[in-house]
Amino acid sequence: MLKLNVTDETSRLRSVVLGTAESSGPTPQAEEAYDPKSLEHILAGTYPVETDMIREMDAFVAVLRKYNVQVFRPKVITDCNQIFSRDIAFVIEDKLIKANILPDREEEFQAIKYVLEKIKEDQIIYPPKEVHIEGGDVMPWKEYIFIGVYTGPEYASYITARTNNAAVDFIKEKFPNKIVKSFQLRKSNTNARENALHLDCCFQPIGKDMAILHENGFLIEEEYQWLLDYFGKDKVFEITKDEMYSMMSNVFSISPTVVVSERNFTRLNNWLRDRGFTVEEIPYAEIAKQEGLLRCSTLPLVRE
Template identity: 25%
Template sequence: MRVESEFAPLRTVVVSRSEFHAPARAEILGHSMPVEDSAVEILNAVWGKDFGDVFPDRQKRWEAEREELADLLRRHGVEVLRPRLFTEVEKDAAGETGCANFFVRDPWFTVGDHVIEGVLQFPHRRMEVLPSRDLLLDRVLPAEAHYVSLPQPEVSPLGHPGSGPFLEGGDVLVLGKHVFVGSSGMATNDLGVRWLAKYLRPFGFTVTPVPLPEHVLHLDCAIGLVRDGLLIACPQRLPGGLPEPLRDWDRIEVGEDEAAAMATNGLPIDPDTYVIDVEFERVGKELEARGVTVEYLDFAVSRLFGGAFRCSTQPLLRAD
């Protein structure tokens, strides 16, 4: 189990399921859920309910999007694993908090040969690691890789997440021994960044915090690394600019509206092949002009929930 960078050849990956039982009321979240503007009405219709019960046709399309992504990756020779679904016991235990099993990028992640279970800030996502646990025990526990998890966060009233630590995979970008970690206050927080820096330092990694505006959930909603020397970025979402090691890279810039619709959230299969939504043909053409082969998929339903291809995948092996 090893991830050398965001764009090292993808060998083994976990592709998300499509489960969402919404919290009973908005106040439980503590923050506004980061969804596309077009999804606000949809979200308001599902408080306390299962998304698939309210929108069965969209649920089928959502599931199909993930299957189409899995099939595309298999055609490129990638081993695809899937988390299980929530059990009835788990769904009952979630209660009015709700539960989500839709973006496997966030509850755990891999840096080098370190597989790390994080802690998610939104209450309805706190159990999201559980459907992946069998995969982790099967693949990671017998391997030479390190396998650790963050300390359990404090118990706090619903709507008040407490001090954490919170650390989410969507905020973590890997570039060799450089690790960039976003922090907007909505997901990863300072305590989570400090924990990761302390853990990884003895292994030779440098952790660089990247401030994000408070409305941006994760770093991969602002930056996407395509290959060595090429990235996609939204300048409006990077108040401190790009991290120093990335400032000389060729960049494809996207605006706030494009970033909010997940233009930075594509997926490199290898340094020469990139998956992006059909919505972002302009970005795709800029990639193609730089010699990158672009694979287009329609991820419209997944994007309603504030994530796309990177959010929907979690690599266990990315290495030459």
């Protein structure tokens, strides 16, 4: 059996579900796009092809295995995009919470059933249907659980709004020992540079006390400022709108000193190395065209 344990974003990773790009299906039609960046590439004829995405994910697997991480992959569903396993579930402490996702992604959750069978039943939480939540919006960090939300009256019209207020209340109820802090995110169905699809698209803790942050991803200045003050300006790597668009905050920590990053993120990768991090650079720019990157592709099960 798996002993689930995730209390932060950076402790030493022991076990993870990494998505798969196998049989990810044909290029979607424009009306099938889940986010503005995918739509942009569909319309431009530059949407990523399966062979390139498989190659990128193989590079990620190789790095994880180098650090002796146990890697699970979803069972392959024909013609189904299963890359972003963070969208289907997430772990806080010793509980796995099923994401309440876009309804036509339900079969993605079923594809990790063999992993779920290694977890005690009472450790798997199924939120009620009014709770909308995805793993990209949820970040355990020490005594906190950070959650990205959108609560505007036009919530239902945004396919990019994935987590609601009911989710914040639900997580507070399930984890009364934690301080649950929510952040309003900027949403756009049409402009990828003005859309923070999830919290990890504009913010992520790294190391023991540092963070990557993008101011414009937050709707409320004070909430962005709170994060800046919490980590301290000298420990925050601020990214531009174009860097957010390329998913620069969506790197992935194997430990407090090892970060997996996209090889084109030169400015970030140099900053990390200057601060003593080992940066494992891999190609992931094709997958990035779907408004998701390294953190989005992972579902950590055990960190220690």
